[in-house]
Amino acid sequence: MNQFSRPPIVPPPSEPTPPMAAPPPLPAKLDFTGERNGFLELVARGAGLELVTLGFYRFWLINDIRRHLWSNTVIDGDAAEYTGRARELVIGFLIALAILMPIYLGYFLISVEAEHLQAWASIPLVASFYVFGQFAIYRARRYRLTRTVWRGVRFWMDGSGWAYALRASLWAVLAIVTLGIALPWRAAALERYKMDHSWYGDLQGRFEGRGWELFKRVWWIGVLMPFALIVFPALPFLYARYKSEEWRWWISGIRFGEVTLQSRLAPTALRGLYWSVIGWYMVLSAGFGMIAGSVGSILVKLGVPVEELFLPGAVGKAAIIVLGLTIVGYLAFMLALGVVTRLYLTRDLWERVLQTTSVTNLAAAANVTARGDLATAVGEGIADGLDVAGF
Amino acid sequence: MSDAGSDPVVFFDGTSNRRHAATLAFTGALEISVDGETRAKWAYADIRRADSAPGTLRVFCQSAPPLARLEIRDAALAAELTSRAVNLDEHHLGARGVAKIVGWSLAAAASIVLVVLFGVPLAADRLAPLVPPAFERRIGDVTEQQVKVVFGDKACKSSPAGKAAFDKLVTKLRDAAGFDTSVESTVLSSDIPNALALPGGKVIVFDSLIAKANNPDEVAGVIAHELGHLKHRDNMRGLIYNGGTSFLIGLLFGDITGSSAMIFASRTLITSSYSREAETAADTFSIELMQKLGRPPKAMGELMMRITGKEGGKGLTIISTHPLTEDRLARMSKEDQTVKGPPVLTDAEWQALKGICGKGKV
Numbered sequence: 053m054n055q056f057s058r059p060p061i062v063p064p065p066s067e068p069t070p071p072m073a074a075p076p077p078l079p080a081k082l083d084f085t086g087e088r089n090g091f092l093e094l095v096a097r098g099a100g101l102e103l104v105t106l107g108f109y110r111f112w113l114i115n116d117i118r119r120h121l122w123s124n125t126v127i128d129g130d131a132a133e134y135t136g137r138a139r140e141l142v143i144g145f146l147i148a149l150a151i152l153m154p155i156y157l158g159y160f161l162i163s164v165e166a167e168h169l170q171a172w173a174s175i176p177l178v179a180s181f182y183v184f185g186q187f188a189i190y191r192a193r194r195y196r197l198t199r200t201v202w203r204g205v206r207f208w209m210d211g212s213g214w215a216y217a218l219r220a221s222l223w224a225v226l227a228i229v230t231l232g233i234a235l236p237w238r239a240a241a242l243e244r245y246k247m248d249h250s251w252y253g254d255l256q257g258r259f260e261g262r263g264w265e266l267f268k269r270v271w272w273i274g275v276l277m278p279f280a281l282i283v284f285p286a287l288p289f290l291y292a293r294y295k296s297e298e299w300r301w302w303i304s305g306i307r308f309g310e311v312t313l314q315s316r317l318a319p320t321a322l323r324g325l326y327w328s329v330i331g332w333y334m335v336l337s338a339g340f341g342m343i344a345g346s347v348g349s350i351l352v353k354l355g356v357p358v359e360e361l362f363l364p365g366a367v368g369k370a371a372i373i374v375l376g377l378t379i380v381g382y383l384a385f386m387l388a389l390g391v392v393t394r395l396y397l398t399r400d401l402w403e404r405v406l407q408t409t410s411v412t413n414l415a416a417a418a419n420v421t422a423r424g425d426l427a428t429a430v431g432e433g434i435a436d437g438l439d440v441a442g443f
Numbered sequence: 444m445s446d447a448g449s450d451p452v453v454f455f456d457g458t459s460n461r462r463h464a465a466t467l468a469f470t471g472a473l474e475i476s477v478d479g480e481t482r483a484k485w486a487y488a489d490i491r492r493a494d495s496a497p498g499t500l501r502v503f504c505q506s507a508p509p510l511a512r513l514e515i516r517d518a519a520l521a522a523e524l525t526s527r528a529v530n531l532d533e534h535h536l537g538a539r540g541v542a543k544i545v546g547w548s549l550a551a552a553a554s555i556v557l558v559v560l561f562g563v564p565l566a567a568d569r570l571a572p573l574v575p576p577a578f579e580r581r582i583g584d585v586t587e588q589q590v591k592v593v594f595g596d597k598a599c600k601s602s603p604a605g606k607a608a609f610d611k612l613v614t615k616l617r618d619a620a621g622f623d624t625s626v627e628s629t630v631l632s633s634d635i636p637n638a639l640a641l642p643g644g645k646v647i648v649f650d651s652l653i654a655k656a657n658n659p660d661e662v663a664g665v666i667a668h669e670l671g672h673l674k675h676r677d678n679m680r681g682l683i684y685n686g687g688t689s690f691l692i693g694l695l696f697g698d699i700t701g702s703s704a705m706i707f708a709s710r711t712l713i714t715s716s717y718s719r720e721a722e723t724a725a726d727t728f729s730i731e732l733m734q735k736l737g738r739p740p741k742a743m744g745e746l747m748m749r750i751t752g753k754e755g756g757k758g759l760t761i762i763s764t765h766p767l768t769e770d771r772l773a774r775m776s777k778e779d780q781t782v783k784g785p786p787v788l789t790d791a792e793w794q795a796l797k798g799i800c801g802k803g804k805v
Contacts, residue, residue: 085496101541105548112536112544123494130453130462130514131496138536160686164585203462204455204512253460420460422510 079410084403086124095394099387111141136199144429187217191431198427208424211249237263252308253420261305269297292323303409310416317408325396332392340385457511490528555691563687571679583643597632605799608792620670632800636750640669642678650800656746659788664729664743671728677721718764730778737784744772
């Protein structure tokens with residue numbers, strides 16, 4: 053769940069004032085009230101602005117997506133709130149640049165020294181970037197969690213990003229050694245660390261999911277994977293199945309104090325979403341291919357031999373124009389794909405997961421005292437720089 | 444009674460998550476009362492909108508605890524407050540804010556493009572001579588180890604006469620080019636007809652290049668070309684240039700999904716044009732050196748032609764790192780001259796050089 057970890061939508065609620073004849077604690081309702089068209093508009097407009105700003109608008113877009121998702125997540129009648137600001141992400145990104153630049157330079161110098169001793173000795177250094185990425189994942193989660201507010205009290209995290217990175221890396225080694233068999237236990241151990249250090253006000257979180265339970269549900273997917281790589285249309289089925297099992301297991305393991313979460317997400321719940329994205333991917337690539345092809349044939353009709361376009365010299369300018377158009381077209385294609393992915397795999401997935409989640413014993417969190425400090429967005433910046441960012 | 448939606452006004456004081464059903468009074472400030480007791484007074488000018496689900500107006504006050512929230516589910520009350528709180532949406536990014544982001548992004552992109560096109564080549568040219576020779580040599584050693592892993596560590600030493608002939612050739616060129624004795628060179632056994640200049644002053648010639656050569660002048664021209672790379676410190680310049688452009692282009696395209704393909708494409712385009720310039724400069728160096736020795740500069744071009752064939756119309760010229768072979772040959776032929784100097788090697792030495800790897804090739 054690393055990449056996808058998001059602040060739990062978990063919170064605890066309170067009982068309204070009048071303590072009438074109390075029925076046994078009914079599970080509280082979780083709901084998602086966001087308009088699908090509203091979200092589509094948000095991400096489409098954001099993609100357009102990303103195109104114009106060559107990607108710099110991403111900080112504002114990510115922030116707006118989170119605000120939309122959080123504020124439409126209604127727990128026991130009260131919506132959550134995301135208080136992060138795009139400005140913080142920009143600053144985090146700049147700080148991360150300042151941190152990553154000397155690291156890249158140091159990496160270069162160390163690898164020269166290592167290669168001096170033994171050719172290709174610098175390859176293990178790549179592993180250090182993995183550790184760093186895990187650190188960033190933890191810190192980014194902490195940032196998002198401290199911006200998550202429900203009923204005037206924020207979530208927050210303690211614990212250490214480096215301790216987490218060390219655990220994640222050692223577990224990754226174990227997973228490699230066991231050919232992936234250890235992956236469910238890795239997920240459970242890491243989630244335990246994250247949730248043990250997550251708080252809602254003065255209410256501490258914990259994680260009760262067991263590696264074994266996840267293993268029982270997904271081992272056959274791991275066995276089928278190698279075959280699915282040959283019969284590749286089977287891949288989305290398996291992946292969607294895995295993701296739904298993982299979500300269900302993850303949500304059902306989350307606790308805050310006495311508050312318990314339970315997920316009823318069906319094993320097939322996410323299948324349609326993944327296939328929709330694949331369908332759109334095909335439609336979009338066909339469209340992009342047709343446009344590129346027709347540009348090429350127009351050039352040929354105009355008597356410009358396509359090959360000569362790329363020769364240096366007089367026609368060179370035409371080549372640059374064609375190339376520029378291709379780059380813009382490609383960017384537009386990627387951004388359109390981003391819109392589709394966000395619509396299905398962020399918003400719709402979020403909605404399906406929420407609507408199958410129930411919270412019991414919310415009364416145990418009726419009077420939580422605010423605690424915890426805000427974390428900086430540096431982790432987000434590093435995660436962005438290393439390309440390990442979740443949502 | 445857990446239907447939270449039933450209270451028209453709910454107040455959270457920001458210190459606990461307890462839900463307070465509240466009443467509002469619109470006096471000089473917004474008065475929030477819980478159970479008949481005034482809990483907070485918010486100045487209208489400080490009230491701001493917070494995100495919430497549809498149907499709820501959620502506000503906070505800039506001069507109150509940061510997480511204190513007032514939630515109004517009654518449309519009339521919400522309208523009343525909206526009309527009084529004049530700065531309600533002031534903190535949100537408006538059209539002007541977006542225009543500012545777009546404007547500054549374009550300015551940043553323009554400055555990155557300018558730096559890539561003009562700044563980085565300049566920096567590479569100026570910085571490369573400043574790199575300490577010891578460090579450059581270290582990088583050269585590293586590259587050499589990798590070359591040996593890729594092509595096999597088969598330095599040709601078996602034929603002393605061949606080695607002597609090679610050394611004579613290299614020394615002649617080196618002295619004519621004004622290098623000191625720190626420039627080393629070796630012949631490696633490989634099926635790829637090529638030659639390399641490594642950072643820190645080392646020239647590696649693969650023996651199949653020698654095998655394809657018809658006379659010593661052809662090999663001499665190639666070595667002179669590689670010496671040109673050393674003279675211009677092209678390795679260090681390339682390293683600085685590639686590192687700089689990769690970094691800046693990565694910065695430019697940032698995090699758009701799939702941007703790595705873009706980064707790769709634009710980097711290939713830009714750096715290969717830089718590399719073509721460096722190759723042309725090394726050719727110039729080779730031509731001049733051969734002229735100085737009174738030998739034909741065209742020889743190298745003929746050897747290249749024999750190896751690559753005519754290149755025009757094959758592949759994308761715009762991304763290739765070298766100029767077209769036929770163009771290089773044409774340029775060298777133009778600079779060709781009648782042979783004035785003594786041969787660089789005697790016939791016996793030339794035969795020994797051909798057999799330097801002991802394979803007895805033709």
